[in-house]
Amino acid sequence: MLKQVWEIENYMCGKRLKPILNEVLDNLLANGHLHGSPQAIENLRQVPKY
Secondary structure, three states: OHHHHHHHOOOOOHHHHHHHHHHHHHHHHHOOOOOOOHHHHHHHHOOOOO
8 A cells, every 4th residue: 555655646755755644645545546444544654754
């Protein structure tokens, strides 16, 4: 699922993607562009910041 988000965000580097990841996930889920289990989505939300 992370790869799908990365592709949708035009291959944005992780350093720039991580700070906006929760907002991106909310938007993609709300608009039906991303589907996944609640556990997978929660795991993405908790990706550590480097």
